[in-house]
Structure formats: structure tokens, C-alpha cells
Amino acid sequence: MVENKLKREIPAKYADQYGVYDGEFAHIDSYQAATKTIKPIKPNESKLLGSIHEAIVKTGLKDGMTISFHHHFREGDFVMNMVLAEIAKMGIKNLSIAPSSIANVHAPLIDHIKNGVVTNITSSGLRDKVGAAISSGIMANPVVIRSHGGRARAIASGDIHIDVAFLGAPSSDEYGNINGTKGKATCGSLGYAMVDAKYADQVVAITDSLMPYPNTPISIPQTDVDYVVQVDAIGDPDGIAKGATRFTKNPKELLIAEYAAKVITASSYFKNGFSFQTGSGGAALAVSRFLRQTMIDEDVKASFALGGITNAMVEMQKEGLVDKLIDVQDFDHPSAISLAENADHYEIDANMYASPLSKGAVINQLDIAILSALEVDTDFNVNVITGSDGVLRGASGGHSDTSAACKLSMVIAPVVRGRIPTIVDAVTTVVTPGSSVDVVVTELGIAINPARQDLVEMFKDLKVPQLTIDDLKDKAYAITGVPEKIEYGDQTVALIEYRDGSLIDVVKNV
Amino acid sequence: MQTAKTVTVGTMESSDIMITLKPNASGITIDLDSNVKKQFGAHITALMTEVLQKLGINDIAVEAVDKGALDCTIKARTIAAAYRLQGKTDYDWEALNSWNV
Numbered sequence: 087m088v089e090n091k092l093k094r095e096i097p098a099k100y101a102d103q104y105g106v107y108d109g110e111f112a113h114i115d116s117y118q119a120a121t122k123t124i125k126p127i128k129p130n131e132s133k134l135l136g137s138i139h140e141a142i143v144k145t146g147l148k149d150g151m152t153i154s155f156h157h158h159f160r161e162g163d164f165v166m167n168m169v170l171a172e173i174a175k176m177g178i179k180n181l182s183i184a185p186s187s188i189a190n191v192h193a194p195l196i197d198h199i200k201n202g203v204v205t206n207i208t209s210s211g212l213r214d215k216v217g218a219a220i221s222s223g224i225m226a227n228p229v230v231i232r233s234h235g236g237r238a239r240a241i242a243s244g245d246i247h248i249d250v251a252f253l254g255a256p257s258s259d260e261y262g263n264i265n266g267t268k269g270k271a272t273c274g275s276l277g278y279a280m281v282d283a284k285y286a287d288q289v290v291a292i293t294d295s296l297m298p299y300p301n302t303p304i305s306i307p308q309t310d311v312d313y314v315v316q317v318d319a320i321g322d323p324d325g326i327a328k329g330a331t332r333f334t335k336n337p338k339e340l341l342i343a344e345y346a347a348k349v350i351t352a353s354s355y356f357k358n359g360f361s362f363q364t365g366s367g368g369a370a371l372a373v374s375r376f377l378r379q380t381m382i383d384e385d386v387k388a389s390f391a392l393g394g395i396t397n398a399m400v401e402m403q404k405e406g407l408v409d410k411l412i413d414v415q416d417f418d419h420p421s422a423i424s425l426a427e428n429a430d431h432y433e434i435d436a437n438m439y440a441s442p443l444s445k446g447a448v449i450n451q452l453d454i455a456i457l458s459a460l461e462v463d464t465d466f467n468v469n470v471i472t473g474s475d476g477v478l479r480g481a482s483g484g485h486s487d488t489s490a491a492c493k494l495s496m497v498i499a500p501v502v503r504g505r506i507p508t509i510v511d512a513v514t515t516v517v518t519p520g521s522s523v524d525v526v527v528t529e530l531g532i533a534i535n536p537a538r539q540d541l542v543e544m545f546k547d548l549k550v551p552q553l554t555i556d557d558l559k560d561k562a563y564a565i566t567g568v569p570e571k572i573e574y575g576d577q578t579v580a581l582i583e584y585r586d587g588s589l590i591d592v593v594k595n596v
Numbered sequence: 597m598q599t600a601k602t603v604t605v606g607t608m609e610s611s612d613i614m615i616t617l618k619p620n621a622s623g624i625t626i627d628l629d630s631n632v633k634k635q636f637g638a639h640i641t642a643l644m645t646e647v648l649q650k651l652g653i654n655d656i657a658v659e660a661v662d663k664g665a666l667d668c669t670i671k672a673r674t675i676a677a678a679y680r681l682q683g684k685t686d687y688d689w690e691a692l693n694s695w696n697v
Contacts, residue, residue, distance in 0.1 A: 569636060573634075
């Protein structure tokens with residue numbers, strides 16, 4: 087066992103292989119970018135194939151290779167299940183899969199794991215059924231959980247080498263010019279897929295909307311695409327927005343949002359030209375509602391909003407409150423439409439969004455980030471990947487990236503959820519180190535990270551209750567009682583990479 | 597006391613607990629299904645046992661489906677179930693209140 091800087095125990099075997107977390111910017115070093123093998127296309131050659139089966143044959147996919155997918159269709163994705171079903175039928179085994187994330191809709195993956203088709207996984211998240219199955223120990227090799235920026239880094243640096251990327255394309259022409267704003271299942275930005283297209287040896291575009299050549303705008307260019315396959319449907323448009331919440335009526339969430347907006351608007355960052363990122367949760371959307379009002383009242387305009395774009399941000403831009411939207415992913419249909427119609431709504435890839443090993447990601451220019459949490463502990467460490475029962479069910483997302491890079495990172499969460507305390511002694515699993523978290527906002531008030539004395543001074547007259555993080559934890563435990571420690575097995579089921587590739591924590595089987 | 601009756605109180609809503617009391621020859625047995633069983637299962641079982649014993653019920657089979665109820669809810673539902681089982685309506689508020697320390 088090796089203890090990392092946060093006193094989390096990392097099994098020696100994995101500590102040797104990945105290195106252990108040693109501070110937010112401890113492993114930011116120069117490196118040689120990964121390269122790929124290119125099979126050139128000559129004039130008069132066609133890229134159009136008749137089926138996914140034919141594409142698998144043409145790419146020469148075989149046992150032990152790495153394939154990737156993007157998660158822009160979220161709960162509406164058909165592509166990963168379709169491709170893996172065909173691969174399983176063809177008898178290919180021992181594959182590594184590197185989707186940008188995994189959703190509930192990907193439950194068939196469990197059988198592919200049990201049948202030996204898939205033996206390694208890296209992903210941002212794991213949801214209900216797949217998460218529970220992996221937590222129970224169905225895989226011999228642990229899943230590697232990577233943040234969105236961490237995944238882009240891993241691909242660009244060669245830690246993940248993608249042999250074949252199977253990319254769902256809302257629209258494509260026969261030569262592989264792809265965008266996410268036209269077609270039957272529009273998902274808007276293709277930010278995560280763009281990285282795969284750039285670094286994978288072979289790219290198969292799978293589309294249900296074949297367009298005349300050339301299909302523009304071009305998010306993924308023909309020069310990155312080997313084959314194009316037309317299928318009946320690549321995704322369910324309704325599923326893309328599933329889970330993206332409407333404006334909340336929950337009084338607890340509204341109070342949290344109101345406090346968070348007060349913190350933002352009282353900060354020195356809140357001035358003309360400021361920038362922000364919110365998430366897609368109920369409280370996060372409510373924050374943008376409160377923020378909007380103060381921006382109107384005080385005549386303050388933002389230079390850009392980053393994300394994870396939602397309709398709330400799109401509306402603020404239409405009102406002239408936000409200059410530009412910088413978009414790696416869209417959480418709802420109106421955002422996808424806006425990307426198509428609005429020149430100041432700009433698509434970027436995950437490398438530019440959040441990679442710690444790029445020549446400067448957009449998050450480095452970000453003032454304020456609103457982030458969620460399953461748990462926060464008294465060292466301000468945040469867990470967004472496991473439930474308090476120790477079972478994998480969340481996603482790393484951009485949490486550790488954004489909070490490390492922005493000027494004011496705010497984690498918003500209720501003190502308790504049902505009988506589960508959110509503010510705890512020690513988080514079940516660390517995804518984001520406490521040194522990245524500046525302010526925790528709850529319905530009982532805020533706790534400022536004592537490492538940020540400048541913020542303590544900045545908010546000393548703020549009309550929001552201020553507590554220590556220990557006070558918040560005590561208040562949570564007074565309601566719920568002190569939870570028993572979870573009993574884990576000896577098997578490591580997931581490695582939690584920090585954005586720089588070192589291990590910040592591991593998850594054991596339960 | 598012994599009774600042949602079966603009673604059920606509570607709901608399956610989140611933050612509630614549904615408790616069913618059935619006759620049992622000897623002792624208190626508790627079958628708990630809870631979404632927080634790993635974290636609070638032993639505590640919830642002990643709490644229900646304590647409340648039942650305080651109300652003079654020592655032979656009973658308890659089936660409980662917990663959806664993350666807090667202690668106050670678990671106590672209240674257990675008390676309600678016990679009183680209903682015994683057919684009592686003369687609630688001893690003073691005694692019940694004295695438990696809340």
C-alpha cells in the first residue's frame with residue numbers, strides 16, 4: 087500500500103503503474119503527444135459501408151484492442167449497445183472500451199463483461215446497474231475513472247490509445263464530415279468525440295442522417311474519418327435531455343441557490359467581463375436564475391459561460407447578459423439548436439475545455455464554477471462517484487478539472503439527503519481534492535475553505551450564515567446519526583485518476 | 597403481551613418507514629429492508645427494539661421497509677404500530693415525551 091497526499095491508500099501495484107496524487111499541479115510536465123496510424127484514402131475510394139458488421143470487419147478489429155464511444159446522447163444512446171452487440175456476435179473478446187461516459191441505458195454491458203467481450207473499461211462515470219455490477223466485482227481489472235479533462239489528457243498523451251472509435255454522428259456526409267446540430271438525433275456539441283476522432287487510428291462514423299457532400303458545419307472533419315455507416319437510428323432525442331432538470335420548486339434547493347448567487351455577486355469576480363460555469367442539476371439551474379436577476383439589477387455582463395450548456399445559459403445569452411457560450415456538451419435540445427444558429431455559441435473539444443496537459447484549457451480562464459457533490463468532507467474533499475454505501479453510481483465529469491483551475495469554485499449540496507449526510511468526516515471516495523474547493527454552500531449556510539483567507543475577508547459582511555465545515559458536519563450528523571463504516575472486500579474495482587493521471591483514490595468491492 | 601393481530605403502519609414514500617407487526621412465539625425478530633441498511637441498519641433495529649420493549653411488547657415479528665426515515669419518524673411509526681396492535685388509544689404522552697432527551 088502507498089499512501090497518497092490525501093492519506094488515501096493505493097495498492098502498490100497500481101501506485102507503481104500510475105503514480106499517486108501529490109498535489110493539484112505536481113505532475114504537469116512536458117510530454118510528447120501521441121500519434122496515430124493513418125490509412126490514406128485515394129481518389130474514387132468510398133468510405134460508405136453497408137453495416138456496422140462490415141465496419142468491424144474492415145477496421146480489422148480483433149481481440150485485445152481498444153475501442154471508444156462518446157456520451158453526447160446521454161440516456162438516449164443506441165450506438166454503444168449496437169456496436170458491442172455486433173462485436174459479441176462476431177466472437178471478438180478481451181476488448182478495452184473507452185467511452186467518454188456510461189449511462190443507465192448501457193446495462194447490456196454487464197453481459198459483455200461476464201462473457202469476456204469487454205475486459206477493461208475507462209469512463210467518466212458508471213450509473214445504477216453497471217455501477218452496482220462493477221462494485222460487486224464482476225471485472226478482474228479495475229475500471230479507470232477519468233475526469234473529462236483527464237480523459238482528453240490520457241488520449242493526447244497516449245495513456246489511452248484508441249484503435250477504433252465508433253462515433254455516433256447526428257449528421258454526416260459519405261466522406262465523414264460530421265456535426266451534432268443537424269439530423270434526427272441532434273446532441274449539439276461533439277466536444278468529447280472530437281478528441282477521439284483526432285487521436286484514434288481508425289474512426290467509424292455511425293449516422294442515421296446521411297447528408298449531401300459537404301455536410302457543414304464541420305465539427306469532425308473527413309480527414310479524421312475512415313468509414314461511414316448508415317443505420318436506422320443512433321439515439322433517442324428525448325433521452326439526450328433526460329435527467330436535465332427543470333427549474334426547481336424544492337425550497338431547500340432554492341435556498342441553496344439563493345445563497346450561492348449571493349456568494350457570487352458579493353465576490354470581487356462579479357464585474358463586467360466575468361465568466362461562469364454551472365452544472366445541470368436543479369439547484370445549479372436555480373443559481374443561474376438568481377444570478378441573472380442580479381446581473382440585470384446591477385448591469386453586470388459576463389464575457390462567457392462554459393459547460394455543459396443548458397437552456398438557462400442560452401436564454402441569458404439571448405438577453406445580452408452573456409457574450410459567448412463555450413460549449414463542450416449540451417444538456418438539452420434548445421442548447422443544441424442555439425449551437426447551430428448562433429455564431430457566439432462556440433463548440434470546443436474536451437482538450438480545450440479541461441485538459442491539464444494542453445497548452446492552456448478554457449477552465450484556466452474561468453472565474454466561477456458551480457459544482458455538485460454526493461459528499462463533502464471536513465477537509466473539503468469531494469466525492470461524486472460512489473454513494474455513501476460505497477457503490478459506484480456517479481461520474482467524475484469536469485469536477486476536479488474545473489475546481490482546480492477556476493478562481494472561485496463553489497460546491498452546492500444539501501446538508502442531508504434523506505438519511506444520508508452529505509457533509510461527512512471523510513468522503514467515501516475522493517474525486518476532487520479539498521484544496522480545489524473554495525466554498526461549500528448548503529441550505530444552512532456556507533463554509534469557506536480556511537485555505538482561502540482572502541475569501542473569508544471578502545465575504546465577512548455577506549448576509550448568508552457562515553459556519554465552519556465541521557459545524558456543517560455536526561449539524562448533518564445531528565439529524566442523521568453517525569453512519570457506520572462500510573465494509574469493503576479486498577478487490578479493487580475502480581481506480582480514481584486525478585486529472586493529471588495519478589491515483590487520488592481507489593474503490594473496493596462491496 | 598400476546599396478540600394474534602397483524603398491523604401495518606407507514607408508507608413506502610422516501611424518508612418514511614413501513615412497519616408490519618405480526619405475532620411471534622418468543623422474542624422480538626426484526627426483518628429490515630432499508631436503502632441505508634449498510635450505514636444505519638444496526639441502529640434502526642436497535643431503536644425499534646428499544647421502543648417496542650418500552651411499550652411492553654417483547655414477543656413480536658417486525659417487518660420493516662425503510663426508505664431513509666430519520667429516528668423521529670422510526671420512533672413515531674413504531675409507537676403507532678405498537679398502540680394499534682394493542683388496541684390502545686389512551687396515549688401516554690407524558691411517558692412518550694420523556695423519551696425525547
